[in-house]
Amino acid sequence: MRILIYISESFKIAFEALRAYKMRSVLTTLGIVIGVTTVITIVALIQGLNKSFANQLSAIGTTTLYIQKFPWIMNDKQFFAFRNRPNLKVEDAERLKSMSKLAVAVAPTLFTGKTTKYKERNLEGTFIVGTTTDYMETSNVIPEFGRFLSESDVNHRRPLCLIGSDVAEKLFPDEDPIGKRITVGGRRFKVIGVAEKKGSMFGQNLDQVIVIPIGIFQTAFGARFRSVDIEVKVARPEELDDAEIELTGIMRRIRGLTSDEEDNFSINKQSQLMETYKSLTSTLWAVAIGVGAISLLVGGIGIMNILLVSVTERTREIGIRKALGARRFDIMMQFLIESLMICAIGVAIGIALAIGVAKFIASTTPLPASITAWVAFLGLGFVLTIGLFFGIYPARKAARLNPIEALRYE
Amino acid sequence: MLIELQSIEKIYEIGTVKVPALKGINVTVDKNEYVAIMGPSGSGKSTLMNIVGCLDTPSNGTYMLNDNNVSDMSDDELAEIRNREIGFVFQTFNLLPRASALHNVELPLIYNGTPATKRRKQAEEALDRVGLGDRMHHKPNELSGGQRQRVAIARALVNDPSIILADEPTGNLDSRTGEEIMEIFEDLHDGGNTIILVTHEEYIAEHSDRIIRLRDGLVERDEAVHER
Known part of the structure; x- marks a missing residue:
């Protein structure tokens, strides 16, 4: 009961803080928005490509083998060697x-x-x-x-x-x-x-x-x-x-x-193409994950930075709350929930933007891009990991403030 | 006994130097007493107030508050004791600037887990008691200094604590408003509350029934106020 009451209070505090510093909140959120949009758009593109490749391949049956002079996938050297077959x-x-x-x-x-x-x-x-x-x-x-x-x-x-x-x-x-x-x-x-x-x-x-x-x-x-x-x-x-x-x-x-x-002679089959395709796109995946991780890291550092500023600015408030009976856990929750809220807003906007970008790409270029229900889970994962990971340090710092010094802080 | 301080010492370590702020304080305060603590700056007045208010623990000695030994409690245990036993009134009011008067008064109830409707009712009653029933939804910057201090008093009262601990409560107010605030404390005292007042103003201290004077970390004098 007590924890529910305090969590709802924490949401109000976090919401108030975000509203009181609109510009700052927008800029902080922007880092997460850009990161999430990048990751989800790239994932959508890769998924779209996979799907369209699988569609293309469906004309080659999965029960058919092709006995041919040349393999489907070869380099120049192999070509010149196999020419003599x-x-x-x-x-x-x-x-x-x-x-x-x-x-x-x-x-x-x-x-x-x-x-x-x-x-x-x-x-x-x-x-x-x-x-x-x-x-x-x-x-x-x-x-x-x-x-x-x-x-x-x-x-x-x-x-x-x-x-x-x-x-x-x-x-x-x-x-x-x-x-x-x-x-x-x-x-x-x-x-x-x-x-x-x-x-x-x-x-x-x-x-x-x-x-x-x-x-x-x-x-x-x-x-x-x-x-x-x-x-x-x-x-x-x-x-x-x-x-x-x-x-x-x-x-x-x-x-x-x-x-x-x-x-x-060579015996060819559909799975060869699929394997080659997969090995090509695995590089793309790695790049996408790298780019996404970096942009989310930057976004996360932005959140941590703003929360540290917020802790300093609200030192006195923390002192008051502690004097009135807030325990370390209560103060920690307050800042963690603020961090999670910034993340949640950023991720939600990021997903919405990514859906827009994916639709735009799909309608203006031949590249297919598809976003399905998985983004909801991915988004939730982002919120929890970034929000908690980058929120925990400022939140702990706030929770450990000495109430006497905090009350005296100007 | 409500408060029992036995040979309370507080030693601050600044670098390698040990600075004693309290050198063995023995004080007891009964229920429904109205006590003023006085002393020049550096006398250990603030340190004593922090210990009595459970914001800090003594280096040596025992502090019994309402039969709880608070001398060596953890941070979180102290927080609970503060929430239950102490109502603070500060010189600088210490209200949350973005919260309404009502919300400020509700704060101690949030930390003891009072459900929202009950919380609101109790806070409204407390504001009524200090004569601010019509200003509940104003934010601190929409209130005068005296009104802000009333909000702080309502906040101190709302949890029905054992002690109301007021630290220079009139220090930031003009003398007329100060008198009004002191009247509220007198009413509270008459209503059965225990009040500890920290001040350096003689005329403020004389509102109390008993003045404890500190000098150099020791009790210099502890005497009843007679003239009223």
Whole structure:
């Protein structure tokens, strides 16, 4: 009971003190405001980036492995070394499919960029994929209308194609594309299906795509210098690691590598990109924490400074309170609550500002920034740590004042 | 006995030099006495007042206040004793400048944990007793010197303490206002309160029933006032 009464009194005293010295309170609070705004904005940016990166990556399935000539992440030196690796071939994909127990779909793929025409309409930079029926599963390209390439279409090299939703919208704004003939890089293909919308990944429009049988791709657009990418899908994400080991073994056997020779192919997967991304952003996190810690430290020192001034100015008041029966604890609470209040106000304003800044950044730049409920907890943490840490010294100093000397203080 | 001081000594150490301020004071004060402590500056008057007011503890000797041995209590224990047993009235009033008269009077009740409504009622009653019922919400700078000292007296009374300890209560007031304040003390005394008055003014001291004169840290004379 007594403590509740005293805490409510302490709040009144602190509130009075803040009101009596408005300018000083504003300036003291400003340090905390700037610190909190900085930290929360940076955290919001990082969270936003993480989220958008994860979204981007979602186009690469978590159950798909990519057997390729090059790894996705490499340096210049590695590039020049790996250039001499033998190209992967369509037959490799066939052998993998027959030998692997974990693979549920294996699609050899070749890519190129071509201009596509329909009547008088031209679409530049369409992304041409030469592949097999399994591509529907490995890349999750699902026909929304019509159908995908059948095995017979692929084996007989029929001039058929499945087009992405953007291709359909741009070349066939007012007609049904199914059954129409389009010209891709000078060759004519009949449209048999339109794929579901997929969005984009790292700036690449996944809907501006045309999927054709791999045999026609090789004869029409050349195959001699191209290495085939082999996409392998497993049933469940947990099987990915086992599949990687299995496929490595099969590939080494196909290539006839001896035990002392290194792999001359690469097996890529989504998690590689995620790991690289994480290692890049961990530096960002460290910088953010550093900047935030410094600005909050400065803010905290500001609070301590102002509280020390306040203790000195109110020496007489402390003397009076002690003479009337205030114990050390009571005086300490008074100043600690004042410190916590300055912090709480600063943190609240800081959070509000950070939300504003994050919204501003998100609406004016391509950088995403997202603030969620975690800021409330982070804010509470700031209030308690800064308020208590920097408040305790001035509060103890006040509590230990000798009442006789304090009463005599002018 | 309300107050029992036995061979009270207080020695200040200034650097390596020991300065005795009180050299063995033996004084007893009964309930409902009205005592004045007098003495020139340097006589140990303020030191004695601080000890009697439980703001300080003696270096040697025993101080029994209302059957509590306060001679070697801790800071926090002394704070509680001050809150319960002592009502201070200072020369410079010592009110909180930003708080209303009412809030100033409520302060001792805050530190003993009186709930807000009861606190307010008691403070209002105390202000009524010193004739400030109509000035409760004024801040000290909106009050005259005499009114401020009345607020301080109300604050001293509000906890119903064993002793009212007044240190030069008229020192900052003109003589007419001073007389008014002294009348309040007389009324309080008639109402059963124990009052200890520290002053260097003979005519103020003569309001009391008994004058204790200090010189060089010792009691020089301790005698009743007769002429009234």
